[in-house]
Amino acid sequence: MTVATHFQHKDGVLHAENVSLEQLAHDFGTPLYVYSRQALHDAWNSYHQAAQGRDVLVCYGMKANSNLAILNEFARLGTGFDIVSGGELARVIAAKGDPSKVVFSGVGKQRWEIEAALDAHIKCFNVESVAELERIATIAAEKGVKAPVSLRVNPDVDAKTHPYISTGLKDNKFGIDINIAPAIYAQAQQLPNLDIVGLDCHIGSQITQISPYLDALHKLILLIKQLQDQGIHLKHLDIGGGLGIRYTDETPATPTDLLSAVFQALDAADLGHLQLVLEPGRSMVGNAGVLLTQVEYLKSNQDKHFAIVNAAMNDLIRPTLYEAWHDVEAVRPRNNNATISYDIVGPICESGDWLAKDRTLNLEQGDLLAVMSAGAYAFTMASQYNTRPRAAEVIVDKQSVHLVRPREELHSLFESERLLD
Ligand SMILES: *Cc1c(COP(=O)(O)O)cnc(C)c1O
Secondary structure, eight states: OOSOTTEEEETTEEEETTEEHHHHHHHHOSSEEEEEHHHHHHHHHHHHHHTTTSSEEEEEEGGGOOOHHHHHHHHHHTOEEEESSHHHHHHHHHTTOOGGGEEEOOTTOOHHHHHHHHHTTOSEEEEOSHHHHHHHHHHHHHHTOOEEEEEEEEOOOOOOSOGGGBOOSTTSSSSEEGGGHHHHHHHHHTOTTEEEEEEEOOOBSSBOOSHHHHHHHHHHHHHHHHHHHTTOOOSEEEOOOOBOOOSSSOOOOOHHHHHHHHHHHHHHTTOTTSEEEEOOOHHHHGGGEEEEEEEEEEEEETTEEEEEESOOTTTOOHHHHHOOOOOEEESSOOSSOOOOEEEEEOSSSSTTOEEEEEEEOOOOTTOEEEESSOSSSSGGGOOOTTTOOOOEEEEEETTEEEEEEOOOOHHHHHTTOOOOO
């Protein structure tokens, strides 16, 4: 789902599918994360169709949005999961996901996380360093099992995205330098408790063009050929996630654009037999959600105008963390022309607490606003900073509404804390 099709104005009011956001604000309060079930299905379908019936495993990059209802929905549609922690593995299991479709990425896998992943029989560890490879081999030997491994290589390509979400350049912390990968594969081959199953790379996020993927793929193909010469035959190639979505006026490449080009390159290299693994996160959920909020106050400091809303950087940190742009739409837009340019800010005591800057809107106190494209890296990055309860999450399915995480209660924010004697 690369555009927010399931959030449209009907009779002058913004809806999620067939439910008005005014109704949701009334029933559940604000701030509120609102997701569209149909948008989740559409996103899955866009990958499923792009696969053209070939052996493709979509391992949803679940750090984008890991609500159990969303994980369960994707699991029922057939996805696997790309996890980056033992906590995420526990979520997959709680959401009835299939561990044998789980790939485990991340530079800092701890012993307990590796043990849990081996016990759950995951599909593969995406190994990011020699030290990690050795730790996995040791733990697998202790358990008397073979650990399935891929090396996550760093292909040193520019994903042409924001530096904080670019991961495939040689000065990023991620992956193993592709130039030394043949030697590390050879080392892995000598370790009896490792089973070499694949090759992995993930070059960044919010990538809108396919050229960075193809630059990386070209290098991966050369590596796979070299491994074949070393007698190492892989089962799968994982090209990571990272496809972008439309936040404003981007025209991101689609899964079909990407996969058609990938299949063509693999077939040309006689590698069409490899299973293709993908790790899309943002493009599966980003435009399936909005953050609904209400204007508490309007205020002007000389010629600067602020709309102070009840959502804040603790609910959506992307603007202040990445200078990310999210569209802000009035739930019930007024007809007369807007002339005032507002910064949309939250109540948190930080100048960095803003959601959008310089937006021309016609606002009054009490208005509802929808911060668009808040399905990915919104709730999962939320905190309780300023002792703000994390907002509720609902999923709309046509006329129905499911509360999939209630608003946190104040007492729950500190109930586990203890006073000194
Ligand atoms: C975050 C992440 C993803 C998902 O990235 P998106 O840009 O959300 O598609 C996939 N793989 C790895 C290893 C990641 O860290």
